[in-house]
Amino acid sequence: MTERKQLEVDVLVVGQGLAGTLLTHFLLQAGQSVHVIDDDYPRAATKVAAGIINPVTGRRYVKSWYIDRLLPTAEATYQQLEKQLGIIIYHPQKVLRALFNQREENDWLVRAYDPSYQAYIQTGEKIDIGDYSRYAIPALSYGEVRGGAQVDIGELIGRYRAYLRSTGMISTETFNFQELHIEQNAIDYRGIKAKTIAFCEGAKAKNNPYFSDLPYEGNKGEALIVKITKADFQKILKQGIFIVPLTNGQYWVGSTSNNYHTDDRPTEEGRNYLVGKLSELLTTNFEIIEHRAAIRPTIKDRRPLIGRHPEHPQLYIFNGLGTKGTSLGPYWADQLVKVLTEGHIPDPAADISRFRPRTGK
Protein backbone atom coordinates (compact mmCIF):
# COMPACT_ATOMS: atom_id res chain seq x y z
CA MET A 1 0.00 0.00 0.00
CA THR A 2 1.52 3.35 -1.02
CA GLU A 3 1.48 6.24 1.44
CA ARG A 4 -1.00 8.88 0.29
CA LYS A 5 -0.71 12.65 0.62
CA GLN A 6 -2.31 14.32 3.64
CA LEU A 7 -6.00 14.80 3.04
CA GLU A 8 -8.67 16.78 4.89
CA VAL A 9 -12.33 16.02 4.29
CA ASP A 10 -15.66 16.40 6.04
CA VAL A 11 -16.53 12.71 5.89
CA LEU A 12 -14.53 9.52 5.44
CA VAL A 13 -16.83 6.73 4.18
CA VAL A 14 -15.76 3.11 4.75
CA GLY A 15 -17.37 0.67 2.30
CA GLN A 16 -18.61 1.37 -1.22
CA GLY A 17 -21.43 -1.10 -1.72
CA LEU A 18 -24.90 0.30 -2.27
CA ALA A 19 -25.01 1.90 1.21
CA GLY A 20 -21.65 3.69 0.87
CA THR A 21 -22.36 4.75 -2.71
CA LEU A 22 -25.72 6.31 -1.85
CA LEU A 23 -24.39 7.95 1.29
CA THR A 24 -21.49 9.47 -0.67
CA HIS A 25 -23.91 10.69 -3.34
CA PHE A 26 -26.12 12.52 -0.83
CA LEU A 27 -23.11 13.88 1.08
CA LEU A 28 -21.64 15.38 -2.09
CA GLN A 29 -25.03 16.84 -2.94
CA ALA A 30 -25.11 18.46 0.49
CA GLY A 31 -21.77 20.13 -0.29
CA GLN A 32 -19.64 17.90 1.94
CA SER A 33 -16.15 16.81 0.95
CA VAL A 34 -15.77 13.03 1.02
CA HIS A 35 -13.14 10.34 0.72
CA VAL A 36 -14.08 6.66 0.42
CA ILE A 37 -12.15 3.54 1.41
CA ASP A 38 -13.31 0.22 -0.03
CA ASP A 39 -11.62 -3.11 -0.68
CA ASP A 40 -13.54 -3.87 -3.93
CA TYR A 41 -14.58 -7.24 -2.53
CA PRO A 42 -16.00 -9.51 -5.28
CA ARG A 43 -18.67 -11.06 -3.05
CA ALA A 44 -20.16 -7.79 -1.76
CA ALA A 45 -23.96 -8.22 -1.57
CA THR A 46 -24.52 -5.38 -4.02
CA LYS A 47 -22.55 -7.23 -6.74
CA VAL A 48 -24.68 -10.37 -6.35
CA ALA A 49 -28.19 -8.93 -5.91
CA ALA A 50 -30.96 -8.76 -8.51
CA GLY A 51 -31.86 -5.22 -7.43
CA ILE A 52 -35.60 -5.90 -7.32
CA ILE A 53 -37.92 -3.34 -5.77
CA ASN A 54 -41.11 -5.22 -4.98
CA PRO A 55 -43.75 -3.16 -3.18
CA VAL A 56 -45.88 -6.16 -2.09
CA THR A 57 -44.08 -9.16 -0.65
CA GLY A 58 -44.28 -12.20 1.58
CA ARG A 59 -46.75 -15.03 1.97
CA ARG A 60 -49.48 -12.63 3.11
CA TYR A 61 -48.89 -10.17 0.27
CA VAL A 62 -48.26 -7.19 2.51
CA LYS A 63 -46.90 -3.82 1.50
CA SER A 64 -43.18 -3.59 2.19
CA TRP A 65 -42.33 -1.54 5.26
CA TYR A 66 -42.35 2.26 4.57
CA ILE A 67 -42.78 1.56 0.84
CA ASP A 68 -44.99 4.59 0.12
CA ARG A 69 -42.18 6.93 1.13
CA LEU A 70 -39.27 4.75 -0.09
CA LEU A 71 -40.42 4.51 -3.71
CA PRO A 72 -40.42 8.21 -4.69
CA THR A 73 -36.95 8.73 -3.19
CA ALA A 74 -35.62 5.56 -4.84
CA GLU A 75 -36.92 6.49 -8.28
CA ALA A 76 -35.66 10.08 -8.08
CA THR A 77 -32.24 9.07 -6.74
CA TYR A 78 -31.52 6.32 -9.27
CA GLN A 79 -32.69 8.55 -12.11
CA GLN A 80 -30.44 11.34 -10.90
CA LEU A 81 -27.49 8.92 -10.74
CA GLU A 82 -28.33 7.70 -14.26
CA LYS A 83 -28.02 11.27 -15.51
CA GLN A 84 -24.84 11.98 -13.60
CA LEU A 85 -23.09 8.78 -14.71
CA GLY A 86 -24.61 8.49 -18.19
CA ILE A 87 -26.04 5.02 -17.62
CA ILE A 88 -29.44 3.31 -17.58
CA ILE A 89 -29.94 1.31 -14.39
CA TYR A 90 -33.52 1.97 -13.27
CA HIS A 91 -36.02 -0.30 -15.04
CA PRO A 92 -39.67 0.04 -13.94
CA GLN A 93 -40.94 -3.53 -13.76
CA LYS A 94 -44.07 -5.50 -13.01
CA VAL A 95 -43.74 -8.53 -10.78
CA LEU A 96 -45.89 -11.56 -11.61
CA ARG A 97 -46.84 -13.45 -8.51
CA ALA A 98 -47.82 -17.11 -8.99
CA LEU A 99 -50.91 -18.13 -7.00
CA PHE A 100 -50.99 -21.86 -6.36
CA ASN A 101 -54.35 -22.54 -4.69
CA GLN A 102 -57.74 -21.09 -3.80
CA ARG A 103 -56.57 -19.72 -0.47
CA GLU A 104 -53.77 -17.75 -2.13
CA GLU A 105 -56.18 -16.42 -4.75
CA ASN A 106 -58.58 -15.29 -2.03
CA ASP A 107 -55.82 -13.62 -0.01
CA TRP A 108 -54.64 -11.85 -3.13
CA LEU A 109 -58.14 -10.57 -3.91
CA VAL A 110 -58.53 -9.23 -0.39
CA ARG A 111 -55.42 -7.12 -0.97
CA ALA A 112 -56.48 -6.13 -4.45
CA TYR A 113 -59.68 -4.54 -3.13
CA ASP A 114 -57.96 -2.80 -0.24
CA PRO A 115 -57.76 0.90 -1.25
CA SER A 116 -54.29 1.29 0.29
CA TYR A 117 -52.96 -1.33 -2.16
CA GLN A 118 -54.43 0.17 -5.33
CA ALA A 119 -51.18 1.75 -6.43
CA TYR A 120 -49.55 -1.67 -6.40
CA ILE A 121 -52.04 -4.41 -7.21
CA GLN A 122 -53.75 -4.72 -10.54
CA THR A 123 -57.43 -5.66 -10.47
CA GLY A 124 -60.01 -6.17 -13.16
CA GLU A 125 -57.73 -6.50 -16.17
CA LYS A 126 -56.47 -9.79 -17.55
CA ILE A 127 -52.87 -10.32 -16.55
CA ASP A 128 -50.50 -10.80 -19.43
CA ILE A 129 -47.82 -13.34 -18.52
CA GLY A 130 -46.20 -13.16 -21.97
CA ASP A 131 -43.76 -15.92 -22.83
CA TYR A 132 -44.17 -17.56 -19.43
CA SER A 133 -47.41 -19.02 -20.89
CA ARG A 134 -45.29 -20.91 -23.45
CA TYR A 135 -42.18 -21.83 -21.51
CA ALA A 136 -43.20 -22.19 -17.86
CA ILE A 137 -45.39 -24.70 -16.02
CA PRO A 138 -48.50 -22.68 -15.21
CA ALA A 139 -49.58 -21.88 -11.64
CA LEU A 140 -53.32 -21.82 -10.83
CA SER A 141 -53.32 -18.10 -11.67
CA TYR A 142 -51.17 -14.97 -11.37
CA GLY A 143 -51.34 -11.67 -9.56
CA GLU A 144 -49.41 -8.65 -10.75
CA VAL A 145 -47.60 -6.10 -8.61
CA ARG A 146 -46.96 -2.74 -10.21
CA GLY A 147 -44.92 0.23 -9.08
CA GLY A 148 -41.82 -1.92 -8.68
CA ALA A 149 -38.53 -1.88 -10.53
CA GLN A 150 -35.29 -3.68 -11.17
CA VAL A 151 -32.19 -1.60 -10.59
CA ASP A 152 -28.74 -2.62 -11.82
CA ILE A 153 -27.13 -1.86 -8.47
CA GLY A 154 -23.97 -3.82 -9.31
CA GLU A 155 -23.50 -1.67 -12.41
CA LEU A 156 -24.26 1.44 -10.34
CA ILE A 157 -21.52 0.84 -7.79
CA GLY A 158 -19.03 -0.10 -10.53
CA ARG A 159 -19.69 3.12 -12.44
CA TYR A 160 -19.74 5.19 -9.27
CA ARG A 161 -16.39 3.71 -8.30
CA ALA A 162 -14.96 4.78 -11.67
CA TYR A 163 -16.28 8.31 -11.04
CA LEU A 164 -14.73 8.38 -7.55
CA ARG A 165 -11.42 7.15 -8.97
CA SER A 166 -11.42 9.78 -11.68
CA THR A 167 -11.82 12.48 -9.03
CA GLY A 168 -9.32 10.95 -6.58
CA MET A 169 -12.04 10.37 -3.99
CA ILE A 170 -11.52 6.64 -3.36
CA SER A 171 -8.71 4.47 -2.01
CA THR A 172 -8.88 0.75 -2.75
CA GLU A 173 -7.70 -0.87 0.46
CA THR A 174 -8.90 -2.69 3.55
CA PHE A 175 -9.65 -0.33 6.41
CA ASN A 176 -7.51 -1.24 9.41
CA PHE A 177 -9.07 -0.25 12.74
CA GLN A 178 -5.70 -0.20 14.50
CA GLU A 179 -4.75 2.86 12.47
CA LEU A 180 -7.89 4.82 13.35
CA HIS A 181 -7.18 7.66 15.79
CA ILE A 182 -10.18 9.32 17.36
CA GLU A 183 -9.41 12.92 18.26
CA GLN A 184 -11.42 15.61 20.04
CA ASN A 185 -13.65 16.63 17.12
CA ALA A 186 -12.23 14.61 14.27
CA ILE A 187 -10.62 11.34 13.27
CA ASP A 188 -7.28 10.62 11.70
CA TYR A 189 -6.72 7.60 9.49
CA ARG A 190 -3.44 7.08 7.68
CA GLY A 191 -3.06 10.71 6.65
CA ILE A 192 -6.76 11.39 6.19
CA LYS A 193 -8.26 13.86 8.64
CA ALA A 194 -12.05 13.89 8.72
CA LYS A 195 -14.66 15.52 10.93
CA THR A 196 -16.73 12.35 10.68
CA ILE A 197 -16.30 8.75 9.66
CA ALA A 198 -19.29 6.76 8.36
CA PHE A 199 -19.11 2.96 8.27
CA CYS A 200 -21.06 1.26 5.45
CA GLU A 201 -19.47 -2.17 5.60
CA GLY A 202 -22.39 -4.44 4.81
CA ALA A 203 -22.10 -7.89 6.40
CA LYS A 204 -18.47 -7.22 7.42
CA ALA A 205 -19.67 -4.73 10.06
CA LYS A 206 -19.51 -7.61 12.54
CA ASN A 207 -15.74 -6.96 12.65
CA ASN A 208 -16.11 -3.26 13.45
CA PRO A 209 -15.03 -2.88 17.11
CA TYR A 210 -17.08 0.33 17.54
CA PHE A 211 -20.38 -1.14 16.38
CA SER A 212 -19.87 -4.85 17.03
CA ASP A 213 -22.60 -5.03 19.70
CA LEU A 214 -25.45 -4.46 17.23
CA PRO A 215 -27.58 -7.54 16.47
CA TYR A 216 -26.26 -8.44 13.01
CA GLU A 217 -27.48 -11.74 11.60
CA GLY A 218 -26.20 -12.03 8.04
CA ASN A 219 -28.13 -14.13 5.58
CA LYS A 220 -26.30 -15.97 2.82
CA GLY A 221 -27.86 -15.90 -0.63
CA GLU A 222 -26.89 -17.66 -3.83
CA ALA A 223 -28.12 -16.88 -7.34
CA LEU A 224 -27.51 -17.93 -10.94
CA ILE A 225 -27.17 -15.91 -14.11
CA VAL A 226 -28.62 -18.06 -16.90
CA LYS A 227 -29.21 -17.78 -20.61
CA ILE A 228 -32.61 -18.93 -21.88
CA THR A 229 -32.35 -18.77 -25.64
CA LYS A 230 -35.87 -19.57 -26.77
CA ALA A 231 -37.93 -17.49 -24.35
CA ASP A 232 -38.30 -13.72 -24.17
CA PHE A 233 -39.58 -13.12 -20.64
CA GLN A 234 -40.38 -9.44 -20.10
CA LYS A 235 -41.61 -9.35 -16.51
CA ILE A 236 -40.17 -10.49 -13.21
CA LEU A 237 -41.74 -13.79 -12.12
CA LYS A 238 -42.00 -15.00 -8.53
CA GLN A 239 -42.99 -18.65 -8.75
CA GLY A 240 -41.12 -20.34 -5.94
CA ILE A 241 -37.95 -18.66 -7.15
CA PHE A 242 -37.50 -15.32 -8.89
CA ILE A 243 -36.74 -15.01 -12.60
CA VAL A 244 -35.52 -11.52 -13.41
CA PRO A 245 -34.95 -10.42 -17.02
CA LEU A 246 -31.54 -8.82 -17.63
CA THR A 247 -30.17 -7.98 -21.08
CA ASN A 248 -28.91 -10.25 -23.94
CA GLY A 249 -31.31 -13.12 -23.20
CA GLN A 250 -29.85 -13.45 -19.70
CA TYR A 251 -31.82 -13.81 -16.48
CA TRP A 252 -31.01 -13.55 -12.78
CA VAL A 253 -32.44 -16.59 -11.00
CA GLY A 254 -32.56 -16.78 -7.24
CA SER A 255 -32.21 -17.17 -4.54
CA THR A 256 -31.28 -19.25 -1.53
CA SER A 257 -31.55 -17.97 2.02
CA ASN A 258 -29.35 -19.32 4.80
CA ASN A 259 -28.81 -17.88 8.27
CA TYR A 260 -26.45 -20.70 9.31
CA HIS A 261 -23.56 -20.26 6.91
CA THR A 262 -19.85 -20.60 7.59
CA ASP A 263 -18.57 -18.65 4.57
CA ASP A 264 -19.81 -16.54 1.65
CA ARG A 265 -18.80 -18.79 -1.25
CA PRO A 266 -21.07 -20.38 -3.87
CA THR A 267 -21.91 -23.99 -2.91
CA GLU A 268 -22.78 -27.16 -4.81
CA GLU A 269 -25.91 -27.43 -2.68
CA GLY A 270 -27.05 -23.89 -3.58
CA ARG A 271 -26.44 -24.50 -7.26
CA ASN A 272 -28.33 -27.82 -7.22
CA TYR A 273 -31.26 -26.22 -5.42
CA LEU A 274 -31.57 -23.40 -7.96
CA VAL A 275 -31.05 -25.67 -10.98
CA GLY A 276 -33.70 -28.04 -9.57
CA LYS A 277 -36.24 -25.26 -9.05
CA LEU A 278 -35.63 -23.75 -12.47
CA SER A 279 -35.84 -27.13 -14.22
CA GLU A 280 -39.18 -27.83 -12.50
CA LEU A 281 -40.49 -24.44 -13.62
CA LEU A 282 -39.29 -24.14 -17.23
CA THR A 283 -40.22 -26.25 -20.23
CA THR A 284 -37.23 -25.02 -22.22
CA ASN A 285 -33.46 -25.35 -21.79
CA PHE A 286 -31.18 -22.94 -20.00
CA GLU A 287 -27.44 -22.49 -19.73
CA ILE A 288 -25.69 -21.41 -16.54
CA ILE A 289 -23.44 -18.40 -17.13
CA GLU A 290 -22.49 -17.58 -13.55
CA HIS A 291 -23.09 -18.72 -9.98
CA ARG A 292 -22.90 -15.97 -7.33
CA ALA A 293 -23.08 -15.81 -3.54
CA ALA A 294 -22.89 -13.14 -0.83
CA ILE A 295 -24.06 -12.34 2.68
CA ARG A 296 -27.03 -10.00 2.98
CA PRO A 297 -26.51 -7.53 5.85
CA THR A 298 -29.60 -8.50 7.83
CA ILE A 299 -30.36 -7.32 11.37
CA LYS A 300 -32.39 -9.12 14.01
CA ASP A 301 -35.46 -6.87 13.62
CA ARG A 302 -35.13 -6.56 9.81
CA ARG A 303 -34.80 -2.77 9.94
CA PRO A 304 -31.94 -0.55 8.70
CA LEU A 305 -29.29 0.79 11.03
CA ILE A 306 -28.45 4.48 10.98
CA GLY A 307 -26.93 6.50 13.75
CA ARG A 308 -24.08 7.84 15.77
CA HIS A 309 -21.79 6.10 18.20
CA PRO A 310 -22.91 6.92 21.77
CA GLU A 311 -19.42 7.82 23.04
CA HIS A 312 -17.67 8.98 19.88
CA PRO A 313 -19.91 11.47 18.06
CA GLN A 314 -17.52 11.49 15.06
CA LEU A 315 -18.47 7.86 14.26
CA TYR A 316 -21.60 6.97 12.26
CA ILE A 317 -23.01 3.79 10.79
CA PHE A 318 -25.25 3.03 7.81
CA ASN A 319 -26.11 -0.64 7.53
CA GLY A 320 -28.90 -3.21 7.84
CA LEU A 321 -30.17 -2.89 4.27
CA GLY A 322 -30.85 -6.62 4.50
CA THR A 323 -32.89 -8.17 1.70
CA LYS A 324 -34.28 -4.85 0.44
CA GLY A 325 -31.35 -2.51 -0.02
CA THR A 326 -32.51 -1.25 -3.41
CA SER A 327 -35.67 0.33 -2.03
CA LEU A 328 -34.40 1.15 1.48
CA GLY A 329 -31.00 2.58 0.50
CA PRO A 330 -31.85 5.96 -1.08
CA TYR A 331 -34.36 7.04 1.57
CA TRP A 332 -32.18 6.08 4.55
CA ALA A 333 -28.98 7.47 3.03
CA ASP A 334 -30.79 10.77 2.59
CA GLN A 335 -32.07 10.60 6.18
CA LEU A 336 -28.59 9.94 7.55
CA VAL A 337 -27.10 12.85 5.60
CA LYS A 338 -29.76 15.11 7.14
CA VAL A 339 -28.74 13.82 10.57
CA LEU A 340 -25.10 14.46 9.78
CA THR A 341 -25.35 17.84 8.11
CA GLU A 342 -28.56 19.42 9.43
CA GLY A 343 -28.72 17.97 12.92
CA HIS A 344 -31.94 16.03 12.29
CA ILE A 345 -32.94 13.49 14.93
CA PRO A 346 -32.73 9.99 13.41
CA ASP A 347 -36.06 8.23 12.88
CA PRO A 348 -36.32 5.91 15.92
CA ALA A 349 -37.41 3.05 13.61
CA ALA A 350 -33.88 2.88 12.16
CA ASP A 351 -31.79 4.61 14.83
CA ILE A 352 -29.21 2.27 16.38
CA SER A 353 -30.18 3.63 19.79
CA ARG A 354 -33.12 1.20 19.67
CA PHE A 355 -30.53 -1.45 20.60
CA ARG A 356 -28.38 0.54 23.00
CA PRO A 357 -29.02 3.29 25.55
CA ARG A 358 -28.47 6.79 24.16
CA THR A 359 -25.51 8.39 25.89
CA GLY A 360 -22.86 10.91 24.95
CA LYS A 361 -23.38 14.31 23.34
Ligand SMILES: Cc1cc2nc3c(=O)[nH]c(=O)nc-3n(C[C@H](O)[C@H](O)[C@H](O)COP(=O)(O)OP(=O)(O)OC[C@H]3O[C@@H](n4cnc5c(N)ncnc54)[C@H](O)[C@@H]3O)c2cc1C
Ligand atom coordinates in the same frame (compact mmCIF):
# COMPACT_ATOMS: atom_id res chain seq x y z
C1 LIG B 1 -28.44 -13.29 -3.51
C2 LIG B 1 -28.86 -11.91 -3.13
C3 LIG B 1 -29.95 -11.34 -3.75
C4 LIG B 1 -30.39 -10.07 -3.40
N1 LIG B 1 -31.41 -9.51 -4.09
C5 LIG B 1 -31.86 -8.28 -3.75
C6 LIG B 1 -32.92 -7.68 -4.48
O1 LIG B 1 -33.42 -8.22 -5.46
N2 LIG B 1 -33.37 -6.47 -4.07
C7 LIG B 1 -32.82 -5.80 -3.02
O2 LIG B 1 -33.26 -4.70 -2.69
N3 LIG B 1 -31.78 -6.35 -2.33
C8 LIG B 1 -31.29 -7.55 -2.67
N4 LIG B 1 -30.25 -8.11 -1.99
C9 LIG B 1 -29.73 -7.36 -0.83
C10 LIG B 1 -28.76 -6.24 -1.25
O3 LIG B 1 -27.72 -6.82 -1.96
C11 LIG B 1 -28.22 -5.52 0.00
O4 LIG B 1 -29.28 -4.98 0.77
C12 LIG B 1 -27.27 -4.36 -0.33
O5 LIG B 1 -26.55 -4.61 -1.50
C13 LIG B 1 -26.32 -4.13 0.83
O6 LIG B 1 -25.40 -3.12 0.49
P1 LIG B 1 -24.24 -2.70 1.49
O7 LIG B 1 -23.54 -1.56 0.86
O8 LIG B 1 -24.76 -2.53 2.86
O9 LIG B 1 -23.28 -3.98 1.57
P2 LIG B 1 -22.23 -4.54 0.49
O10 LIG B 1 -22.76 -4.54 -0.86
O11 LIG B 1 -21.73 -5.85 1.04
O12 LIG B 1 -21.03 -3.49 0.51
C14 LIG B 1 -20.14 -3.28 1.59
C15 LIG B 1 -18.78 -2.90 1.04
O13 LIG B 1 -17.94 -2.48 2.11
C16 LIG B 1 -16.68 -3.16 1.98
N5 LIG B 1 -16.00 -3.22 3.27
C17 LIG B 1 -16.46 -3.74 4.43
N6 LIG B 1 -15.53 -3.64 5.40
C18 LIG B 1 -14.46 -3.04 4.84
C19 LIG B 1 -13.17 -2.67 5.32
N7 LIG B 1 -12.79 -2.89 6.60
N8 LIG B 1 -12.31 -2.07 4.47
C20 LIG B 1 -12.66 -1.82 3.17
N9 LIG B 1 -13.87 -2.16 2.66
C21 LIG B 1 -14.75 -2.76 3.49
C22 LIG B 1 -17.13 -4.54 1.49
O14 LIG B 1 -16.07 -5.34 1.06
C23 LIG B 1 -18.09 -4.10 0.39
O15 LIG B 1 -17.39 -3.72 -0.76
C24 LIG B 1 -29.74 -9.36 -2.34
C25 LIG B 1 -28.62 -9.92 -1.74
C26 LIG B 1 -28.17 -11.18 -2.12
C27 LIG B 1 -26.95 -11.76 -1.47
